[in-house]
Amino acid sequence: MRASLLGLLLGGLATAWAINPITIKGHKMFDANTKEQFFIKGVAYQPRNEGTGKNAVVDPLADAAACQRDAPLMKQLGLNVVRVYEVDPRKNHDACMKAFADAGLYLLLDIATPKFSINRKLPEYDVRLFSAYRATIDAFAGYPNTLAFIAGNEVTNDKTNTEASAFVKAVIRDTKQYIRHTKKRYIPVGYASNDDEFIRDAIKDYFNCGNEDEQTDFFGVNLYEWCGSSSFEKSGYADRTRDFSSYSKPVFLTEYGCNLVTPRPFTEVEALYSSQMTDVWSGGVVYEWTQENNRYGLVKIDTNTQHAEVLEDYNNLKSALTKASPKGVQMDAFNEQRQASSCPSKTDNWKAPLELPPTPSEKACQCMRDNLGCVTSDKALNTDSSTNGTNAIGKQMDALCGTIPCKDISSDMEKGAYGIYSFCAPQDKLSWLYHLYIHNDKNAKCDFDGYAQLAAPKRNDLSSCPTIAPNMEGPSGEFASVTSHLTPTLLVYTLLVAMLWHCL
Known part of the structure; x- marks a missing residue:
């Protein structure tokens, strides 16, 4: 009787919030329900408002109308993930997160923002930053379609500031512990790196070495090597794939989509979701959704009507994604366990210490x-x-x-x-x-x-x-009062999903 009532309750809630949990096993990602391998087909989503003050937070997940406009277009494009770089955890995000969930879209969220982030030149990790990160985690951990958090984006971007990586790695350690300690469902925490030739090997190993609690759950690369009608070998994608061929954590492109040739043909999509790359890479995130001054947009927003005009890049990407059919493995049949990386030695190009900053108290x-x-x-x-x-x-x-x-x-x-x-x-x-x-x-x-x-x-x-x-x-200081905006129904659903997932 109890089981049947639970089934009816879950059935009703699943209709309102139907999206499966994603889990990590070894160096791959899987749909926890279907057991199919999960490949990210994502887009960066951070519309800017040029009239907004420089210190203001532009939170795209607080704009319900924009999300409800964009989510169906993203679904038509064949996407399943949106990467958002900055939010205000004090705002309500229910409508946007529900709109994305209804469209089958998961959220990949950066917890560091321009105001609250590690300064690569003068790195510090203090109580204010830790409180801000916890507030963002609190605001989004309850949504079933929150896929993962990114603790830092290109913080160390060349050989002159490698020491800053120790501070980001400390953030990963502490946010992982915070999620495990306070949340019903564990949500992975990772890092997004640029592709600097002098540090690319050291930084990927640094974030995947040492104590398991300090290691990243996944590693992202912002990669713009493939421009126009290039190829797997010519672009450098083959080299980068070899770099990660034995990596023990999931790897994916946290940004891609070189625009030196426009309109972008997105010929890299075929390679990214083919057997050339799918054993190593878990997909990627195209940069970016809206047309901004840097000219990477897939759609253009009319500032008067707020209508989204589909651009040629959108149609080209849609054509490429429609042809992409990555062949993965079943979760139950996948048992490969790779060794974590050896920590990089200090060199003229890499100086990050293995000893990490303390948890801010x-x-x-x-x-x-x-x-x-x-x-x-x-x-x-x-x-x-x-x-x-x-x-x-x-x-x-x-x-x-x-x-x-x-x-x-x-x-x-x-x-x-x-x-x-x-x-x-x-x-x-x-x-x-x-x-x-x-x-x-x-x-x-x-x-x-x-x-x-x-x-x-x-x-x-x-x-x-x-x-x-x-x-x-929980967070302190200016974020001390931040709480999840989840409605009671969604809170019950999240708790039930967490309980059932714990029993799997």
């Missing part, structure tokens, strides 16, 4: 703040409201670091050494420097040109602060 920073009698003042925080006071705070830290050791708040990327408070917010780092300065100079006053102020310590256990574990229960 807001609780540790809070403990430190609550132990101090001299902290950053409101003047410092309010000096430049557009940057949360970071100009004034940065100048104060630079000045103090010339007189006292700053190893506790900084990172030595070459050595892979990270300070005990290197992940704290700038104002907390400055408070710690004030504390150290006054501790070393008993005659110093808690003023520092008004950028410091006295505080009444709330605790007396400073030595224990660095050992306090990070918060894995």
Whole structure:
């Protein structure tokens, strides 16, 4: 009786939200229900609004009308994945996610945005970033058609900034743990790389080596080597396929579609979904849906009517995808287990350390703040409201670091050494420097040109602060109130799917 009731409930919900879970097994992806191998046929989806302020988030998954307009066109094109680069987790995304699900489209979502991302030149991974990433995961983990998260896109893009990869790999480690700890369904986390000749081998191995918890779940390549009517060998696709021939994780093109020749004939599609590549690659994502200033669009949006005009690139891609019929393997018959990569040695071209930054712990920073009698003042925080006071705070830290050791708040990327408070917010780092300065100079006053102020310590256990574990229960700070916008029906469905999938 219980089983039949459950079947009826699932049957009704499946009609409203009919999309199968996708799972990873070895270096391939599969439809968990049909057991067929899953090949990504995707498009990058990030319409821009040129009239929007430079600091505004353009969230395409909050525009219900646009999604309902575009999803059927994507289905007609033969797509099954949309890659979105930036969202605002505080907005409602139910309508767009439902529109895409109805069209058989999964979401590949970048959690790092221009505002919240690792800076390749001066990499840091702090409590603010970790909170932002958790908020985005919270906002989308409940949707059955969320396929995977991308933790970074071309962060390390050449041999001058390879150390930044350690920070992205730490994000992968922590977001994987967060999803496992807080979500009913595990959603993979990966990385999207460019194709720089000097680092391509090292970076793919770096993200697939070491402890399993630190390894990427998949690896993406933004590849634009095939231009016009090229070929598998001439384009370099054959070389890149050989590069990944023994890779232990799924690999796919997170961007492709060179536009040096227009209209694009998309002759690479035939190779991508043929036996030349399907044992190594799990498909790819065409760049991009809407026509923007860079001229990669498949459709053009009329700014007055919001009508989508299909361009010649759309028709050419449709023709190519219609002919594409990748031959995969059945999940139950696939048992190949490949070894993880060996970690790359440091060279002149590759300097990322194997030691990763610590997981940002807001609780540790809070403990430190609550132990101090001299902290950053409101003047410092309010000096430049557009940057949360970071100009004034940065100048104060630079000045103090010339007189006292700053190893506790900084990172030595070459050595892979990270300070005990290197992940704290700038104002907390400055408070710690004030504390150290006054501790070393008993005659110093808690003023520092008004950028410091006295505080009444709330605790007396400073030595224990660095050992306090990070918060894995949800986002903090400006994202503390972010919750999933899923309707009760969808929440029930997601929970049931997670329970059934756990029992498979």
